[in-house]
Amino acid sequence: xxxxxxxxxxxxxxxxxxxxxxxxxxxxxxxxxVARAGRAPLALRMQQATIDREQDVGIGQSSMRKDAxxxxxxxxxxxxxxxxxxxxxxxxxxxxMDLPAYPLEVSKDAGLVDLDAQEAYxxxxxxxxxxxxxxxxxxxxxGFDLTKTPEGFERMWKxxxxxxxxxxxxxxxxxxxxxxxxxxxxxxxxPSRSKxxxxxxxxxxxxxxxxxxxxxxxxxxxxGGEFIITYGMRMxxxxxxxxxxxxxxxxxxxxxxxxxMGFMDKTGPxxxxxxxxxxxVLGVVVDMKVDFEVDMxxxxxxxxxxxxxxxxxxxxxxxxxxxxxxxxxxxxxxxSATLRDERDGVLPETTGASKLNKSDVFFGDxxxxxxxxxxxxxxxxxxxxxxxxxxxxxxxxxxxYRTMHGRNIFEGTRKHAVTWFK
Numbered sequence: 245x246x247x248x249x250x251x252x253x254x255x256x257x258x259x260x261x262x263x264x265x266x267x268x269x270x271x272x273x274x275x276x277x278v279a280r281a282g283r284a285p286l287a288l289r290m291q292q293a294t295i296d297r298e299q300d301v302g303i304g305q306s307s308m309r310k311d312a313x314x315x316x317x318x319x320x321x322x323x324x325x326x327x328x329x330x331x332x333x334x335x336x337x338x339x340x341m342d343l344p345a346y347p348l349e350v351s352k353d354a355g356l357v358d359l360d361a362q363e364a365y366x367x368x369x370x371x372x373x374x375x376x377x378x379x380x381x382x383x384x385x386x387g388f389d390l391t392k393t394p395e396g397f398e399r400m401w402k403x404x405x406x407x408x409x410x411x412x413x414x415x416x417x418x419x420x421x422x423x424x425x426x427x428x429x430x431x432x433x434x435p436s437r438s439k440x441x442x443x444x445x446x447x448x449x450x451x452x453x454x455x456x457x458x459x460x461x462x463x464x465x466x467x468g469g470e471f472i473i474t475y476g477m478r479m480x481x482x483x484x485x486x487x488x489x490x491x492x493x494x495x496x497x498x499x500x501x502x503x504x505m506g507f508m509d510k511t512g513p514x515x516x517x518x519x520x521x522x523x524x525v526l527g528v529v530v531d532m533k534v535d536f537e538v539d540m541x542x543x544x545x546x547x548x549x550x551x552x553x554x555x556x557x558x559x560x561x562x563x564x565x566x567x568x569x570x571x572x573x574x575x576x577x578x579x580s581a582t583l584r585d586e587r588d589g590v591l592p593e594t595t596g597a598s599k600l601n602k603s604d605v606f607f608g609d610x611x612x613x614x615x616x617x618x619x620x621x622x623x624x625x626x627x628x629x630x631x632x633x634x635x636x637x638x639x640x641x642x643x644x645y646r647t648m649h650g651r652n653i654f655e656g657t658r659k660h661a662v663t664w665f666k
């Protein structure tokens with residue numbers, strides 16, 4: 245079928261609705277009552293999701309995104325390493341290790357007042373800080389005035405010799421840009437998302453994964469909003485061998501979006517004919533528009549027919565690309581609908597793009613992961629969480645292959661940001 249026919253059927257911006265489910269979530273501001281009720285034609289609902297997304301990221305995003313694109317290379321591809329390891333032997337290897345303190349904290353000396361002197365400090369300490377980042381998985385930097393602005397934060401990471409890359413979601417404008425020229429993206433600050441706990445995850449979208457990240461606080465929330473980190477090797481150390489082996493042998497896959505297709509139940513004998521056509525159409529449009537891999541699947545959720553976009557199966561444990569040590573590297577805690585619903589409870593329903601941007605997790609063959617296994621993962625994650633209360637100018641550097649991150653619920657105004665590194 246010709247591409248123009250595909251676009252006529254689903255709208256040229258259809259793929260925008262199938263952004264992988266980043267835990268930040270999205271908010272819609274102007275969904276029509278027809279689209280909200282799910283009665284609008286497919287193309288209209290997809291186009292509305294795109295409009296909502298553009299409104300969500302705010303005015304001026306286009307020029308800042310262009311600035312970012314002119315200065316940075318795309319996010320690098322994921323380094324999986326050995327994907328056929330003996331995972332129980334890998335666990336025993338980690339259990340036999342004396343794992344380092346986590347995280348390591350670095351504080352400014354009282355006499356280090358001048359901003360240029362602070363920048364020089366990071367340049368002089370570059371080798372030590374980066375070595376500690378690799379050893380400890382996360383380094384918390386406190387008390388520096390230099391990092392209280394996007395421009396000063398940029399001076400800091402450049403002094404450390406780090407090279408910024410585009411956000412993994414840049415191709416679908418999934419995360420607002422704070423400063424394109426300084427390579428700073430917004431973290432999860434929206435008041436509409438303040439009551440949503442952001443589960444622990446590595447920053448990974450399909451085939452692309454950032455190597456490191458720097459999270460900075462420009463303003464702390466009045467209540468809560470702590471940055472949360474979890475060390476992947478501690479996760480691997482503490483997992484039940486039975487759960488660990490089951491997940492590794494079966495692999496896991498994530499659904500990254502969900503498109504309501506309730507009208508299909510009214511198509512009668514045409515339904516088995518139309519379903520494979522629609523699945524193929526959406527698959528082609530996604531391939532044309534985005535820089536990540538997804539497979540399209542029909543499913544039924546709460547009695548309604550839906551199409552879900554699934555990432556390919558992946559192992560939950562990998563080798564660190566530099567140290568070659570095994571580590572837990574998996575977003576089950578953030579993406580599981582079961583865990584998310586249990587911790588968030590009843591919250592205001594999202595609409596528009598957020599309504600489409602729904603995530604869940606399955607075994608590699610698409611079968612359900614048991615609630616018992618999910619609860620065990622949740623328990624081990626909570627056991628190893630570290631809450632980092634950040635003040636203005638504080639920075640948390642993370643090794644993204646070894647450290648998962650998340651965010652606590654909050655009240656008030658929160659302004660945190662992030663830069664991703666190759």
